[in-house]
Each structure stands twice: as structure tokens, then as C-alpha cells.
Amino acid sequence: xxxxxxxxxxxxxxxxxxxxxxxxxxxxxxxxxxxxxxxxxxxxxxxxxxxxxxxxxxxxxxxxxxxxxxxxxxxxxxxxxxxxxxxxxxxxxxxxxxxxxxxxxxxxxxxxxxxxxxxxxxxxxxxxxxxxxxxxxxxxxxxxxxxxxxxxxxxxxxxxxxxx
Amino acid sequence: xxxxxxxxxxxxxxxxxxxxxxxxxxxxxxxxxxxxxxxxxxxxxxxxxxxxxxxxxxxxxxxxxxxxxxxxxxxxxxxxxxxxxxxxxxxxxxxxxxxxxxxxxxxxxxxxxxxxxxxxxxxxxxxxxxxxxxxxxxxxxx
Numbered sequence: 001x002x003x004x005x006x007x008x009x010x011x012x013x014x015x016x017x018x019x020x021x022x023x024x025x026x027x028x029x030x031x032x033x034x035x036x037x038x039x040x041x042x043x044x045x046x047x048x049x050x051x052x053x054x055x056x057x058x059x060x061x062x063x064x065x066x067x068x069x070x071x072x073x074x075x076x077x078x079x080x081x082x083x084x085x086x087x088x089x090x091x092x093x094x095x096x097x098x099x100x101x102x103x104x105x106x107x108x109x110x111x112x113x114x115x116x117x118x119x120x121x122x123x124x125x126x127x128x129x130x131x132x133x134x135x136x137x138x139x140x141x142x143x144x145x146x147x148x149x150x151x152x153x154x155x156x157x158x159x160x161x162x163x164x
Numbered sequence: 165x166x167x168x169x170x171x172x173x174x175x176x177x178x179x180x181x182x183x184x185x186x187x188x189x190x191x192x193x194x195x196x197x198x199x200x201x202x203x204x205x206x207x208x209x210x211x212x213x214x215x216x217x218x219x220x221x222x223x224x225x226x227x228x229x230x231x232x233x234x235x236x237x238x239x240x241x242x243x244x245x246x247x248x249x250x251x252x253x254x255x256x257x258x259x260x261x262x263x264x265x266x267x268x269x270x271x272x273x274x275x276x277x278x279x280x281x282x283x284x285x286x287x288x289x290x291x292x293x294x295x296x297x298x299x300x301x302x303x304x305x306x
Contacts, residue, residue, distance in 0.1 A: 016303055
């Protein structure tokens with residue numbers, strides 16, 4: 001794959017031991033979908049799908065254990081199963097939405113709040129901050145931000161020099 | 165700036181590691197008593213594949229790492245930790261840090277070669293070919 005290339009006709013064919021290698025426009029590497037334009041939006045969408053599936057799993061587990069009415073237990077299940085799915089690889093794909101304003105348009109943010117509002121049994125129009133405060137949750141971008149800073153710090157330590 | 169990336173998939177990476185080469189590689193990296201323990205784990209192992217009422221008969225593989233063994237990921241990482249010797253750092257992709265270029269990204273057998281020009285990537289692919297021959301591994305080009 002050649003990142004940041006609009007015109008693919010000028011790209012030569014790469015070979016390995018004489019065998020031509022396929023040129024692709026996207027590739028899943030370590031569970032993370034990379035696209036030719038270098039945009040992280042496709043990866044973010046795929047991860048939102050994973051978050052949606054993980055939330056469904058939380059409901060299924062809650063139902064099978066008969067604990068859907070225990071909000072605290074359901075929040076724990078969300079924290080363990082769903083949030084971790086929504087954070088996978090966020091050090092890279094979530095970097096375009098590391099502020100509250102830029103994160104509110106992401107599907108992951110909507111799914112996160114949707115789960116919390118449904119759990120509390122409040123209307124969809126309920127103020128976001130009230131819902132987060134009541135459930136002891138941070139906006140999802142905060143978790144992404146924390147993971148990114150940790151990743152940055154570990155890179156920083158690894159190279160032992162400040163970035164230019 | 166363009167980034168040319170080759171995502172490489174090794175054919176049956178675990179199963180094709182030549183054990184003799186693995187032990188030789190570990191000689192430089194680990195103490196004798198640890199190597200003895202690991203080699204003992206791999207000595208005289210017999211496998212019997214059972215599918216319903218059919219079975220394969222006893223099989224004694226002489227290459228490859230044990231599937232499902234907690235030690236196998238570490239042994240694989242140790243075996244392939246010299247990939248950097250074969251690739252040229254100066255032909256790797258540029259980063260935000262002037263002094264850092266990234267010629268390859270590896271996680272177990274998921275390998276990605278990165279460069280900023282087509283010539284550099286082809287050069288690295290040729291180097292990687294030498295590496296796979298040296299290690300007794302094969303690339304899945306299908």
C-alpha cells in the first residue's frame with residue numbers, strides 16, 4: 001500500500017523473489033484498518049462497530065445473569081467489555097478527535113452516551129454532562145486522550161529526547 | 165510525502181521455524197541452563213491428531229514451535245529479533261523526529277516494511293528476502 005498517493009498509475013510493481021506483490025487501498029494490520037489516504041476515519045468507524053457489538057454483548061451478559069436492573073454492575077460490565085473495545089488502538093486512530101468538541105460527532109461518543117442514557121432510563125435529549133456525572137463516566141475522548149498521552153510518554157522515554 | 169508500505173505475511177510462521185537454527189540463535193542470547201530446559205520440552209514430543217473416530221497416528225515434527233504453548237510467542241520473537249540487522253535504517257520512513265527513521269514495524273509475525281520511495285521499499289524487500297532465506301522462513305505471496 002502507498003499512503004498519500006492519489007495517482008496509483010505511477011506506482012511501480014513491487015516484487016518479492018520475482019513474485020509481484022498486490023497493491024491494495026486498505027489493509028487490516030493488528031486489528032486496525034489502514035487506508036491509502038492516511039485518514040483515520042475508516043479505522044474509527046470500524047472501532048465504533050466493535051464498540052456497538054461489545055455493548056450488545058454487555059446487554060446479553062447482563063440479561064443472562066439477570067442483572068440488567070443493577071446499574072452499577074452493568075456499568076462495570078461496560079467498563080470491562082465495551083470501553084476496552086472502544087479504546088483498542090485509539091492512540092493512533094483517535095488522534096483527530098482528542099477534544100470534546102471534535103469527539104461529539106464520532107459514532108463512538110454517541111454509542112457511549114446512548115448506553116448510559118438507556119441504563120439510567122432517561123430521554124435521549126438529557127444533558128450529556130448530567131448523564132456522565134451521574135454514572136461516574138468521563139466523555140469517551142478523555143479515555144482516548146489518556147491512552148494517547150501514555151503512548152506518547154512511552155515513545156518519549158524510548159527515544160530519550162524531546163520531539164522537535 | 166508518500167509512505168510506501170509492504171505488509172508481509174509469513175507462511176505458517178510458527179510451524180516452519182527450523183529448530184536447529186532456533187537453538188543456534190538462542191545460544192547467543194540465553195544462558196545454557198535455560199536452553200537445556202527449553203530443548204528438553206521439545207525433545208521426544210509425539211502428536212496424535214484425533215478427529216472423531218479417525219486419528220493420524222503418531223507424528224514427531226522436527227521443526228516448528230509448539231502451537232498453544234505459552235513460551236512459543238517469546239521464542240518466535242527472540243528468533244526474529246535480528247530482522248533489524250538485515251534492513252537499512254536510512255531507507256526507512258521518516259518520522260516527526262529528525263533522528264528517527266522506521267524501516268519496519270513488527271508484532272509477532274505481522275511485519276510491515278516502510279519507506280518514503282519505491283526504490284527504497286524494493287531494496288528493503290530484497291533485503292527481507294535474504295532474511296527469510298537465512299531464517300528458513302517463507303513469505304505468503306498468494
